[in-house]
Amino acid sequence: MISIQDYNDNPPVFNPVSYSVKVREDVIPEAFLLQVTATDSDTGSNQDFKFSIYDGDREGQFRIDPEYGKLYVHRKLDRETRAVYLLTVRATNTGVWRKLFNLAKVLGF
Numbered sequence: 001m002i003s004i005q006d007y008n009d010n011p012p013v014f015n016p017v018s019y020s021v022k023v024r025e026d027v028i029p030e031a032f033l034l035q036v037t038a039t040d041s042d043t044g045s046n047q048d049f050k051f052s053i054y055d056g057d058r059e060g061q062f063r064i065d066p067e068y069g070k071l072y073v074h075r076k077l078d079r080e081t082r083a084v085y086l087l088t089v090r091a092t093n094t095g096v097w098r099k100l101f102n103l104a105k106v107l108g109f
């Protein structure tokens with residue numbers, strides 16, 4: 001018998017790859033906004049990945065749960081300071097060999 005071992009040749013894939021959410025400026029910190037979703041077609045530890053905010057949130061206004069991809073408001077928003085956010089979120093394989101990743105866009109307005 002020959003058993004073929006899995007190699008990490010597939011990055012996590014977002015589905016969908018873009019999201020949008022309307023946010024009220026008086027939303028309380030730690031309010032849940034939306035959940036991004038991704039899947040990885042490898043097996044074992046090669047299909048494990050974590051979510052992170054990759055770009056678009058220099059002020060740290062948002063926070064993402066690394067395991068489940070739930071996006072939260074982290075700090076109070078002020079529409080008069082900034083009315084639109086375009087975040088790039090990333091799903092990255094956590095295995096030791098290859099850190100494959102993909103990106104998705106989240107528009108908040």
Ligand SMILES: [Ca+2]
Pocket residue numbers: 006007008009010041042043046
């Ligand atoms: Ca594979």
Ligand SMILES: [Ca+2]
Pocket residue numbers: 008009010011012040041042046047048093100
């Ligand atoms: Ca993978």
